[in-house]
Amino acid sequence: MTDIAVPFLGLGNFLIGTIVPFLFVLTVVVFVHEMGHYLVGRWCGIGVRAFSIGFGPELLGFTDRRGTRWRLSAIPLGGYVKFVGDVGAASQPDAEGLDELSDEERNVAFHTQPVWKRAATVFAGPLFNFLLTIVVFAVMFAMFGRYVSEPIVAEVRPDSPAAQAGIEPGDRFVSVNGVRVETFTDVQRLVSGRAGDPLTFVLERDGRQVEAVATPEATEQTDALGNTIKIGLIGVVNNEELGQRRMVEYSPLEAVGAGIEETGSVIARTGQFLKRLVAGREDRCQLGGPVKIADMAGKAAGLGFEWLVQLVALLSVGIGILNLLPIPPLDGGHLAFYALEAVLRRPVPSQVVEVVYRAGMLVVLVFMAFVFWNDLFGC
Template sequence: MGSNLLASLNDLGLGFLGYLVPFLFVLTIVVFFHELGHYLIAKANGIKVLTFSVGFGPEIVGFNDRSGTRWKLAAIPLGGYVKFFGDENAASVPDQNAIAGLTESERKVSFPGQSVGARAAVVAAGPLANFVLAIVIFAGIFMLHGKQTTTARVDSIQAGSAAESAGFVTGDVVRSIDGRRIESFAEMQRIVSGAAGQTLKVEVDRGGTPVTLQVVPTLKEMKDNFGNVHRLGVLGITRSMSPGDLKTESVGPIAAVRMGAEETWFIVERTLSYIGGIVVGKESADQLGGPIRIAQVSGQVATAGFVALLHLAAVLSVSIGLLNLFPVPLLDGGHLLFYAIEAARGRPLSERAQEVGFRIGFALVIMLMIFATFNDILHLAAS
């Protein structure tokens, strides 16, 4: 259905909507649940919520609920915010002058008037909501489609490949990598793709006999079905497609949630590994993308169907949740850093120190957005 809609839009000369509509759908879901996490824990702590906004800038449409919260959709769909009573702005910077003039009853429902633990819980709830959303989406997909696996059996080996150098032979079944149990070819690919240049200890079953091999995956540029280039570690082997090696198992709710959590953790691991690689110079930062890249990928994935678009929303939700936990002032992680310092000192940082921190954080976020957008433009130019 999704691909037919996009094809119709293209036929009408409105191909850009094929990117815009999926982009807005994916980002709105992720942002809404992030802010909902903040909102729910704030309400649970008795904090008055002034505004719940999806997007920034001028309001497009909105309404006030019975508690006085203004729920609105804003014009710039690149984020959102929840503004609490006692905040100076949407970044939850406290309004010191206003706080000084609050009555005792008003202070009890203000965000700055809460304990450091309560404030930390409200802030952490946003990223945690993103992780929960991802787990739920992944679990739903597993329950809907089941677990499809292919045995990690070597069907063929490329000449001159890493696998040939390591001593793999046709028919080998990979059982573990660096002590981690391998249950499918896809699981093996995941580990190998992020381990280019690293020595992996691989245990294989060779006709019933366990054999240990040492292999170093080769870094290779590969194109996906949409023409996007990815740099991945490869062994140079193909999987067996014989009927006995292809399996589809139904997945119950409990197992689906467990698998959804494992999928979420895998994305966290890969993201942190990639960022660490950038820091030490082992990875290139040109894979970092911004709104343009997200819009492009959303449009491409939407042509594969609604489930694929939901999968992208889950991946993006994990990424946004993790990004917000980085200890950068202005992000949720920056607030948590300030609260940790406050808990250790027994009093908050000075207003001046917090102001400087937020300015530095703002500058870092803007620079990251500019860099990511620049990467997006280069990516479009090369495609």
């Protein structure tokens, strides 16, 4: 009996410890993204056929009084809002279907709306992802505050980039590459994503400012969730005495400001990572798909609910940025077409749209295959 029970116990632990946190994280991020499309679309007077969390066969659903079908579908790797006049979940115009719509339906069809309404509806998805991250960070700061340390060097590692650049113990960082810093964490953020890039540091030493140029070295570290990551380091250390580590508490308004600032910092670092990745200067193993996200969600849940919520915030930013890439069928691809339409004062020819959509879909599929390969075999 025990030999039979053990595998089932292991399966139960896997479901509760990994699959449930994964579904929680992904569902929240996808729901907020699609709700952005839905709410702004409704505000613009656009009719909605369906709102789905997941793809494929419907598991659960109901139809509201406006005729919108709300669905929970079988494949929990995304979602969609299908507007009146859409041929499918990618919001492509259904030319034949538009001709068959009644006059009332044509008035609320997505593709008959002014370009600004379509653009606002599409942009709302990523925007809501960013707003979700701001809300999460703001709540976390309001509830828990955060620890900060003065940006002062306590120790310089021998033969490190900092030592070679002439940085000394007792130096206080003023700016990194022209960006002013207030805490030691600010310095770490500006340095960690720039391995191999010469950075200019302005430091305060004995009442005067000095300048040093150091190139961060790529170093493998293990993060709080057990992932092996590569970050840039220059080889300086802070400590309790010089750093004067302290807790900063926030009022609700201050927490919102800090949440906006933190979200902007995450967006900037993510954008910088993607640019370096395209240029071949980042480790492809830093990219992960559903398997890696599920693993991270399980580990985050094991550390506590607040870690899981922080993962929601970080994933939400990533989803928002990826969706703004100018690649059909992503939101950024739609926005690129709407921008062309606004400039040309007429819709882009349907033949061109079709060709670009097919090419974009191929790019998306290749990217998905790439991250799956990274998850399972590549790293």
